[in-house]
């Protein structure tokens with residue numbers, strides 16, 4: 001695979017896209033951070049992975065999100081985009097693997113969707129991207145997101161704090177995030193990131 005050319009094209013497709021209430025190009029920045037988190041998890045767990053496939057899957061996992069229609073899965077759309085737009089830069093096998101990561105990045109075996117059902121058994125690359133995707137919504141990136149939302153909704157510091165600690169939606173989402181994590185190393189990182197946010201919001205108001 002031609003990783004440099006893939007990165008260049010991914011940036012061309014994803015950078016600058018308006019993502020209210022986030023900064024333009026947010027999905028690309030999220031992908032870049034997710035990629036770094038993936039390497040951290042793979043190294044900490046000493047997992048056998050194809051690092052190039054993992055990196056590209058992480059970088060592009062939300063490529064289908066901007067402009068995704070209601071009722072359409074951004075994961076399925078994203079996998080289709082990868083297959084259509086990157087076939088000249090990867091072998092058919094690589095393309096299928098990267099598209100597979102994009103397609104399944106939020107079908108988390110430990111998530112509530114699979115409770116009481118047969119769980120899918122994904123490869124390490126998919127499972128790691130799933131964890132990195134969760135992790136990038138917490139800690140400093142989580143504070144960044146929360147502040148964008150707070151500004152957009154014109155929340156006071158006290159209301160933003162309430163949102164994090166007490167709103168039903170946030171508590172449910174935090175619990176689901178903790179529950180759906182695949183690897184111990186990711187769980188440790190998530191605990192730290194949640195503690196970081198707790199500390200920030202405790203001091204906010």
Ligand SMILES: [Fe+2]
Nearest residue numbers: 061062105106
């Ligand atoms: Fe996503």
Ligand SMILES: [Fe+2]
Nearest residue numbers: 030061062133
């Ligand atoms: Fe994501």
